[in-house]
Amino acid sequence: MRIPHLASTHDAALASALQAAIDNKTKPQGSLGVLEFVAHRIGLIQQSHTPRIDRAAVVVFAGDHGVVAENISAYPQSVTWQMVENFLQQGAAINVFARQNDCALHIVDAGVNHEFGEREGLVARKLGPGTRNFAQEPAMSAAQCEQALQYGMDLVEAMPVDVIGFGEMGIGNTTAAAAIMHKITGIAVAECVGAGTGLAADGILRKQQVIERAVALHAHAHADTPLEILRTFGGFEIAMIVGAMLKAGERRMVLLIDGFIVTSALLVAAKLQPAILDYCLFSHCSDEHGHRRMLQHLDARPLMQLDLRLGEGTGSALALPLLHAAVNFLAQMATFSSAQVSEKSA
């Protein structure tokens, strides 16, 4: 397996040309705020003075987690496969928001504890009936983790899109994501855990203690490399997202980052290839307790704050209109000279 090498999008000449184009539009300088940042960033990613978003996709990766045996979720594991069925029947929130925003949607079985059989619309990449319980042993073998990364890369290799959003479905995966966050950032476990699908305070404390014990159990010489952290605490869906992100960056796509679990995958990807952050836009700040700190750690500014805590890539689908607005103002607004509007007084 080859980890893609990502170059920074930095290009001083293009950066100043884009800034000048943005500043020449008929508006007080800076008045389109974050949309100006978005247009600028997409221009640098696409190496273009006239960036476009013609094709967008959200890919939802589903996987189960052995750590559910520790009673760390408010919902039973069976909800993972039941929600995959719901995705296939077009009934989930992500189906609605993707449809509404002209966004292609792909559903991947990364390792759900259920046999779906051959199903139209389901991309079968099952690596097992869920990961192992990381409170007792590493979640994945090294071979499984590599295969997950490779599957993620291969899926994105074949995808003809400008913007890609990543979604996930997996009961128990906020526990995996919190453990990854703690290991990568060094932030205390208590700051990384939250309610997930709706744990009460005693459940959140149990989740914290499960992670703290597991971190102690897996402390060994190579325990802190990004791939070892991913293998030990991650999920099949999280590892596939890491691979998909790296390939998407290599292909110079815009990566639209969703909530807590997807951002935990980005923590791993950014440890492997720091330049990946140049390709990212952060759709929202999740209501999951640790997400704000996670975003701060990445120096990331989320586009929206909607108190979402659903996952599935819903934040990414909802943020798409903002990306369209950014490239459209750059392409379509008049300039001060073309519209004969007076510029700022000296």
Ligand SMILES: O=C(O)c1ccc[n+]([C@@H]2O[C@H](COP(=O)([O-])O)[C@@H](O)[C@H]2O)c1
């Ligand atoms: O995206 C988020 O920020 C987010 C925050 C909390 C929960 N979720 C979703 O809830 C599930 C995981 O929650 P839990 O409590 O089972 O670990 C999983 O299917 C995620 O998609 C997602």
Ligand SMILES: Cc1cc2nc[nH]c2cc1C
């Ligand atoms: C119903 C339900 C839907 C979800 N979608 C993503 N995570 C989820 C968790 C639950 C419990």
